Amino acid sequence: MSVAALTGDALARACAEAMLSRDHASQALGIVLDDARPGFARVSLAITQAMVNGHAIAHGGVTFTLADSAFAFACNSRNEPNVALQASISYVNAARLGDRLVAEAQERSSKGRTGVCDITVTRGDGELVALFRGVCYRIKGTVLEGASS
């Protein structure tokens, strides 16, 4: 089936997989794509020794990077490429060595060329780790190569 025939969840999944396959930073951390739908994405990550400090607490940048990847997948889920303009993160609980973090991104608004997306980062036990909010801006082109958006 050609890329152009994909729609809805299948298109969202294909866009996220294509982005992740090209994204060496997310791969290096071990970020896994768990789900993708139009305006939505879920990714996860295990906190390893290489991501923590001497007190076994993950660097805030690791939590941010996971949330930012979810953000990117959600706002690129319709094969229209969007870039992040601005992002904010509030830290609620520490992420620790051995935790599996899950980031869920949900688009809250998409109007004209700009959008807003909310991402929650939780631990495996359901405890909230961080709240992330991002503003994106649509640029020209397509996410998938060989596709017409």
Add this chain to the structure above:
Amino acid sequence: MSVAALTGDALARACAEAMLSRDHASQALGIVLDDARPGFARVSLAITQAMVNGHAIAHGGVTFTLADSAFAFACNSRNEPNVALQASISYVNAARLGDRLVAEAQERSSKGRTGVCDITVTRGDGELVALFRGVCYRIKGTVLEGASS
């Protein structure tokens, strides 16, 4: 000389070096401490293949992590441990494979137990890459082990 005798720039430097030596995430990225003074820090990072996507553009999480490390060093520069409560980043120009990014953190306010810090991320050519602002919160203890704050 004992840790307790350090003050000013020497104390700021010792705190930043101690934090970096315990911070596996910053080390894994190759973040280098260039300068530390009370309420100030400068760190840098070379963008490698492992940090970019298929278009040779660095993941926003890498830029954030560099800025976040500068933030941490600046707000822990007086041997009083502070944790990040909230951080925001605005992306201005893409960081690309081969760029050397420099993040400079400057404390803007420190009152009671909370503070605000501004971080600018620039490329080697002086071009602005991102603007980061963080809010920190002082917790008990000391940054340096064996020190009395």
Add this chain to the structure above:
Amino acid sequence: MSVAALTGDALARACAEAMLSRDHASQALGIVLDDARPGFARVSLAITQAMVNGHAIAHGGVTFTLADSAFAFACNSRNEPNVALQASISYVNAARLGDRLVAEAQERSSKGRTGVCDITVTRGDGELVALFRGVCYRIKGTVLEGASS
């Protein structure tokens, strides 16, 4: 009944009413308290001629002020006084002359002395106007005079 005997929704309501009665800025705008519960508040406001520009669009500061009032009521709903450290707002749709805006604040986290609260601002027709997120910090004392927190 003495103030000290209030709990739950009644305490939240009493705290919000006390704050609003002392808050000349909210009163001047005509902000109305619609609901208050522990960690929650709903307020509303009609956009008048004095709040708009020549294109009949409300000043972003009006929308922010409404959301900020909801934020304050939600994070002071347990008779423990909290002040705003930081707040962010994303504008989604314009608020116009004649619109009735509703702001709902929901506490997302409260740990130690800091908390995070999410506020959505909508029009009467349910359309999203803005997303607001605030970080608060607990100070000493009580919201209600003559109360023991």
Add this chain to the structure above:
Amino acid sequence: MSVAALTGDALARACAEAMLSRDHASQALGIVLDDARPGFARVSLAITQAMVNGHAIAHGGVTFTLADSAFAFACNSRNEPNVALQASISYVNAARLGDRLVAEAQERSSKGRTGVCDITVTRGDGELVALFRGVCYRIKGTVLEGASS
């Protein structure tokens, strides 16, 4: 002299004055335009009884509104209309009854259709009150009527 002949500081001043003359909210608060240049604006405001609570502390929404007006004047200073997408404020010191607040807005970036602006709010005595950062987005048209941008 026709509007079309204005450039630089004169154009920035004309844009800010036109916006303020149409902005009933800023006028109602008594916001005064002190200076406008390309990418820059300074406005001020006296904190009156109508802007404070029972402890004589100004509503955070008042400080935000002043900063937001400076933001709007700075990012519309070239007769190209921009709207606010997102704004963040960090509160540093309380603004009190009788204080004269000054907000200075400085554009930090303007690329394609988006920009970032930093606004500092200070008291007459030079004390920092708040730090504000805004992201704007350029729309079609002109700020001045009868002008060609």
